[in-house]
Amino acid sequence: QKEVEQDPGPLSVPEGAIVSLNCTYSNSAFQYFMWYRQYSRKGPELLMYTYSSGNKEDGRFTAQVDKSSKYISLFIRDSQPSDSATYLCAMPIIQGAQKLVFGQGTRLTINP
Amino acid sequence: GAVVSQHPSWVICKSGTSVKIECRSLDFQATTMFWYRQFPKQSLMLMATSNEGSKATYEQGVEKDKFLINHASLTLSTLTVTSAHPEDSSFYICSALQGALEQYFGPGTRLTVT
Numbered sequence: 001q002k003e004v005e006q007d008p009g010p011l012s013v014p015e016g017a018i019v020s021l022n023c024t025y026s027n028s029a030f031q032y033f034m035w036y037r038q039y040s041r042k043g044p045e046l047l048m049y050t051y052s053s054g055n056k057e058d059g060r061f062t063a064q065v066d067k068s069s070k071y072i073s074l075f076i077r078d079s080q081p082s083d084s085a086t087y088l089c090a091m092p093i094i095q096g097a098q099k100l101v102f103g104q105g106t107r108l109t110i111n112p
Numbered sequence: 113g114a115v116v117s118q119h120p121s122w123v124i125c126k127s128g129t130s131v132k133i134e135c136r137s138l139d140f141q142a143t144t145m146f147w148y149r150q151f152p153k154q155s156l157m158l159m160a161t162s163n164e165g166s167k168a169t170y171e172q173g174v175e176k177d178k179f180l181i182n183h184a185s186l187t188l189s190t191l192t193v194t195s196a197h198p199e200d201s202s203f204y205i206c207s208a209l210q211g212a213l214e215q216y217f218g219p220g221t222r223l224t225v226t
Contacts, residue, residue: 041222043116043220044156098212
């Protein structure tokens with residue numbers, strides 16, 4: 001079993017829809033939860049990260065963490081074609097080198 | 113947000129030659145940088161952790177003599193692919209650690225070995 005599981009999709013939704021992207025994890029030691037967005041042939045861009053269970057909002061993006069279920073989500077409201085990208089969840093291993101453990105990434109397409 | 117650059121963005125080299133890729137943190141100092149490799153439609157695979165002034169730490173299965181990493185300053189890490197072969201063709205991405213937690217990624221370097 002992988003430490004972080006993420007449905008690779010692809011996921012295709014119409015413009016304006018609410019998008020829900022999800023990851024599950026198995027390591028209880030994970031304390032921080034990050035979301036990256038990666039456009040084709042570009043490096044990942046840090047969208048936001050959370051520490052505790054609950055919600056964190058940044059513009060059209062909301063990150064949600066449920067530590068009891070080991071489940072995290074990223075919601076995108078009023079989705080735009082420019083949101084079309086691959087979204088990766090990631091969790092840092094705090095001890096030592098702060099390496100990131102990534103999910104497989106979900107390919108998202110927003111159709112105009 | 114923090115900015116990380118990579119150079120070159122795309123390189124083509126002949127089999128058997130060596131290629132150097134640079135990773136720079138432009139507006140912050142980074143004691144720790146990371147090098148990743150990414151194949152099409154796959155997630156990032158960590159190759160090594162680069163620490164300024166010390167030897168890099170390589171992930172299991174990554175040949176340290178083939179992928180030479182040098183972190184000579186707090187803003188520059190380099191990855192040299194030695195004696196490149198077509199199977200080394202890939203997308204190489206670096207990241208720099210700002211503070212204790214936030215990793216900022218470069219735009220990536222596409223390497224094609226002919």
